Amino acid sequence: MSNTIKSVSDQSEQQLTDLVEQALAQAKQQGASSVETAVSRSQGMSVTVRLGEVETVEHNRDKSLVVSVYFGHKSGSASTSDFTPAAVTDTVRAACTIAKFTAEDPYNGLADREHLATDIPELDLYYPWPLDMDEAITLARRCEDTARGTDSRITNSEGASVSSHEALEVYANSHGFMGSVASTRHGLSCAVIGVEDNGMQRDYWYSAARDAAQLDSPEEVGRVAAERTVRRLNARKISTRSSPVVFEAPVAASLLSHLTAAIRGASLYRKASFLLDHLGKQVFADHVRIHEQPHLRKALGSAPFDNEGVATKARDLVSDGILRGYVLDSYSARKLGMETTGNSGGVHNLTADSGTYDFEGLLRQMGTGLLVTELIGYGVNMVTGDYSRGAAGFWVEHGEICYPVEEITVAGNLKEMFRGITEFGTDVDLRRSTRTGSILVDHMTVAGA
Amino acid sequence: MTELLKTARNTLLEPVGIDDQDLDRLMRRIMDHQVDYADLYFQYARHESWSLEEGQVKSGSHSIEQGVGIRAVSAEKTGFAYSDEFVMPALTDAASAARAIARSGGDTKLPKVSWSSGDAVKLYVPDDPLATLGDEAKVRLLEAAEAEARRQDPRVKEVMASLAAVHDVILVVRSDGALAADVRPLVRLNVTVIVEHNGRREQGSAGGGGRFGYGYFTEDDMALGYAREAVRQALVNLESVDSPAGTMQVVLGPGWPGILLHEAIGHGLEGDFNRKGTSAFAGRIGEKVASEQCTVVDNGTIANRRGSLSIDDEGTPTQNTVLIENGVLKGYMQDSLNARLTGVSSTGNGRRESFAHLPMPRMTNTYMLAGQYDPKEIIGSVEKGLYAVNFGGGQVDITSGKFVFSASEAYLIENGKATRPVKGATLIGNGPDVLTRVTMVGNDLELDPGVGTCGKDGQSVPVGVGQPTLCIDGLTVGGVEV
Numbered sequence: 001m002s003n004t005i006k007s008v009s010d011q012s013e014q015q016l017t018d019l020v021e022q023a024l025a026q027a028k029q030q031g032a033s034s035v036e037t038a039v040s041r042s043q044g045m046s047v048t049v050r051l052g053e054v055e056t057v058e059h060n061r062d063k064s065l066v067v068s069v070y071f072g073h074k075s076g077s078a079s080t081s082d083f084t085p086a087a088v089t090d091t092v093r094a095a096c097t098i099a100k101f102t103a104e105d106p107y108n109g110l111a112d113r114e115h116l117a118t119d120i121p122e123l124d125l126y127y128p129w130p131l132d133m134d135e136a137i138t139l140a141r142r143c144e145d146t147a148r149g150t151d152s153r154i155t156n157s158e159g160a161s162v163s164s165h166e167a168l169e170v171y172a173n174s175h176g177f178m179g180s181v182a183s184t185r186h187g188l189s190c191a192v193i194g195v196e197d198n199g200m201q202r203d204y205w206y207s208a209a210r211d212a213a214q215l216d217s218p219e220e221v222g223r224v225a226a227e228r229t230v231r232r233l234n235a236r237k238i239s240t241r242s243s244p245v246v247f248e249a250p251v252a253a254s255l256l257s258h259l260t261a262a263i264r265g266a267s268l269y270r271k272a273s274f275l276l277d278h279l280g281k282q283v284f285a286d287h288v289r290i291h292e293q294p295h296l297r298k299a300l301g302s303a304p305f306d307n308e309g310v311a312t313k314a315r316d317l318v319s320d321g322i323l324r325g326y327v328l329d330s331y332s333a334r335k336l337g338m339e340t341t342g343n344s345g346g347v348h349n350l351t352a353d354s355g356t357y358d359f360e361g362l363l364r365q366m367g368t369g370l371l372v373t374e375l376i377g378y379g380v381n382m383v384t385g386d387y388s389r390g391a392a393g394f395w396v397e398h399g400e401i402c403y404p405v406e407e408i409t410v411a412g413n414l415k416e417m418f419r420g421i422t423e424f425g426t427d428v429d430l431r432r433s434t435r436t437g438s439i440l441v442d443h444m445t446v447a448g449a
Numbered sequence: 450m451t452e453l454l455k456t457a458r459n460t461l462l463e464p465v466g467i468d469d470q471d472l473d474r475l476m477r478r479i480m481d482h483q484v485d486y487a488d489l490y491f492q493y494a495r496h497e498s499w500s501l502e503e504g505q506v507k508s509g510s511h512s513i514e515q516g517v518g519i520r521a522v523s524a525e526k527t528g529f530a531y532s533d534e535f536v537m538p539a540l541t542d543a544a545s546a547a548r549a550i551a552r553s554g555g556d557t558k559l560p561k562v563s564w565s566s567g568d569a570v571k572l573y574v575p576d577d578p579l580a581t582l583g584d585e586a587k588v589r590l591l592e593a594a595e596a597e598a599r600r601q602d603p604r605v606k607e608v609m610a611s612l613a614a615v616h617d618v619i620l621v622v623r624s625d626g627a628l629a630a631d632v633r634p635l636v637r638l639n640v641t642v643i644v645e646h647n648g649r650r651e652q653g654s655a656g657g658g659g660r661f662g663y664g665y666f667t668e669d670d671m672a673l674g675y676a677r678e679a680v681r682q683a684l685v686n687l688e689s690v691d692s693p694a695g696t697m698q699v700v701l702g703p704g705w706p707g708i709l710l711h712e713a714i715g716h717g718l719e720g721d722f723n724r725k726g727t728s729a730f731a732g733r734i735g736e737k738v739a740s741e742q743c744t745v746v747d748n749g750t751i752a753n754r755r756g757s758l759s760i761d762d763e764g765t766p767t768q769n770t771v772l773i774e775n776g777v778l779k780g781y782m783q784d785s786l787n788a789r790l791t792g793v794s795s796t797g798n799g800r801r802e803s804f805a806h807l808p809m810p811r812m813t814n815t816y817m818l819a820g821q822y823d824p825k826e827i828i829g830s831v832e833k834g835l836y837a838v839n840f841g842g843g844q845v846d847i848t849s850g851k852f853v854f855s856a857s858e859a860y861l862i863e864n865g866k867a868t869r870p871v872k873g874a875t876l877i878g879n880g881p882d883v884l885t886r887v888t889m890v891g892n893d894l895e896l897d898p899g900v901g902t903c904g905k906d907g908q909s910v911p912v913g914v915g916q917p918t919l920c921i922d923g924l925t926v927g928g929v930e931v
Contacts, residue, residue, distance in 0.1 A: 409927025
């Protein structure tokens with residue numbers, strides 16, 4: 001049945017391994033001194049129900065082969081979704097052709113042999129969900145029905161979706177490394193619209209997990225989506241002021257993503273970071289610890305090795321508020337005269353340790369200030385750290401939410417904002433690969449009327 | 450158009466031995482269920498990119514994306530599946546998955562697939578842009594841009610430049626018998642510089658492109674111009690002071706600041722949001738939503754523009770759609786699904802990122818027509834405010850209507866004169882009323898240099914924006930200076 005998701009792993013692991021070997025051999029044949037290749041196959045389904053009726057049923061089925069070749073220190077790369085032998089040959093040739101025209105760069109090349117993962121831990125990331133279309137429709141309907149029934153002010157909907165995806169990825173290089181990871185990701189989401197005197201508001205909620213058994217119930221997702229929408233109704237603009245700000249956990253992860261963007265290798269060797277030369281220096285207050293946990297079982301951000309086959313490992317990026325490590329791949333590490341940190345492709349389960357307060361406790365700690373629940377726009381300058389983004393949320397007085405606010409901006413400089421983080425809440429959002437609770441920043445400029 | 454159909458056929462169907470009968474068989478398989486409309490979207494796209502840093506082109510990449518998207522629509526329901534293999538068993542599977550949205554027992558009396566489709570105007574030359582310059586020359590072009598940037602000023606510390614091209618061949622087969630093809634070139638060159646003075650670092654960025662070959666960057670030294678512009682912006686930012694915070698008069702420069710229209714007005718006027726009633730503009734056709742000086746269009750028919758298309762991704766010729774005329778809301782942008790469900794015609798705005806994505810209403814080139822004021826007169830009329838001439842990205846919440854866009858080059862206006870540069874600030878406003886507060890529209894309409902990419906529901910498509918100089922009375926500026 002094409003409406004049921006078939007397992008990708010059993011049928012194609014051998015096929016992908018063969019393909020990887022074919023690409024490596026082809027590159028050698030065409031004269032490459034070293035080569036690496038990544039092959040993946042993924043498939044899935046997502047179903048959206050809107051106002052009780054099925055709106056879309058989408059089936060995904062993708063595959064890709066990427067090959068990077070090195071001729072000494074010259075490199076080129078190419079990719080294709082066509083797995084026929086002729087296409088693989090053409091792709092390798094395209095990569096080799098590019099390498100003829102790129103410049104000699106002594107830092108180019110595969111990861112050093114000694115950093116490659118030798119012992120590949122089983123991280124428990126593969127939980128196929130034998131979900132058929134009708135079942136998915138039923139789940140989405142339950143979710144949306146709950147949302148629409150939660151409050152009479154919910155008058156419209158963008159729908160509820162159920163999705164299930166699985167992927168198999170194989171990476172190999174001419175140092176003899178070959179590793180594969182099979183993973184799944186399932187989700188439930190809902191977005192509804194509410195109306196009151198001064199207009200409409202929309203908000204959403206979602207649940208995501210490797211194992212469908214760990215998803216929140218459709219009713220829970222629907223109820224939270226409705227509550228989040230209703231609480232935004234009759235939002236007002238506030239006057240321009242300076243105030244403390246709590247970033248609610250779902251948007252707080254964006255602050256940590258600005259940290260990783262500022263300490264990744266490419267930003268550093270290009271000198272395009274406001275945290276240039278900050279290794280070993282105080283970047284946060286003393287209480288702050290931010291670390292990577294790549295081997296958490298079943299977690300959304302786990303990976304046994306990075307995009308170059310380098311072993312991932314648990315480590316502190318920040319402890320006692322001091323920047324302890326950068327986010328490097330082999331190329332940027334060599335340029336900086338350092339060693340790779342296993343972060344080709346990004347960080348894995350970046351985690352900010354929580355303090356003692358839950359969400360309500362954090363609001364009480366803030367006393368009077370702004371709670372931000374939504375951020376829009378791209379007003380972040382990584383070179384200077386200047387930060388100015390559109391926001392919506394709530395005005396809080398004496399630790400209590402007073403009224404919703406919108407059409408305002410929050411602005412500051414990330415360097416000062418990081419230093420000004422006084423608390424990480426215990427309300428950690430586990431739905432993404434960056435894990436943090438709500439964050440209290442001591443002061444920012446809020447622009448409004 | 451027959452020439453394009455021939456190219457598409459030669460690229461997409463002939464090499465894999467798919468003929469008209471196979472297309473007919475696939476369509477019948479879908480329409481065997483109670484399906485109102487279906488389409489097959491064949492695509493073959495080749496991309497390349499080259500990038501320079503530290504004076505050298507150290508990396509390049511090449512990729513091929515190909516596949517067939519199959520869509521079946523029954524009332525408001527859409528079934529969608531795709532295959533990245535051009536072989537009948539895989540396409541038949543995808544057709545079966547797509548039609549499962551509807552019950553069996555459809556009417557399979559189909560109009561005959563006709564290879565003579567409409568005669569849309571060709572807006573660009575259907576050549577492969579990757580082949581318009583030798584690989585060696587591509588590398589030299591980036592090196593020349595780098596050298597030009599460094600020549601401008603000793604404070605230039607880092608230069609990054611990139612060059613990219615796409616050669617996209619598509620074929621749309623529709624259940625109403627229409628068949629359409631397009632061959633779409635797209636090139637882009639970008640230069641980013643970092644300057645340093647007395648320990649302070651700032652960046653500047655410029656670029657452009659469109660639907661033509663690489664020759665555009667070498668003729669008239671366009672690439673060198675981007676390099677000079679990136680340096681100019683970065684040096685201005687070295688002098689910038691903190692931006693004010695609060696609501697004030699804002700003058701927006703011509704061209705790329707038209708991102709205002711894209712965010713504040715454009716998304717809210719897309720047909721899907723309005724059919725569903727989720728846009729702040731829903732049900733407001735005929736109402737006054739802007740000052741009488743404002744006329745805004747979405748025009749996909751301008752030759753060679755990044756946002757232009759001869760036909761959209763559903764095979765409908767693009768058009769010049771009036772969205773707001775003299776302040777009055779005139780119309781929405783439609784794809785075929787939303788047009789049919791609301792009883793209007795498609796405006797040729799049905800677009801998709803690739804065969805692996807569903808089409809939806811998207812913008813092409815969205816801009817405001819010129820008004821009567823001299824730009825100097827507009828700035829001169831402001832006693833105290835902000836003059837913003839360059840922007841990064843923007844975003845909108847179409848339901849509440851709140852939108853933002855972030856300035857990357859802006860100046861204070863003091864007593865009718867643009868004075869000190871200020872650090873980039875995010876501007877925030879309310880879409881349905883921001884244009885009612887436009888007090889002056891300039892006579893200097895410009896379109897952007899060809900750099901826009903719009904994201905919606907996870908799909909990216911190239912777009913254009915434009916506007917003349919505008920004065921808005923009361924927009925919130927998200928600076929830090931209270």
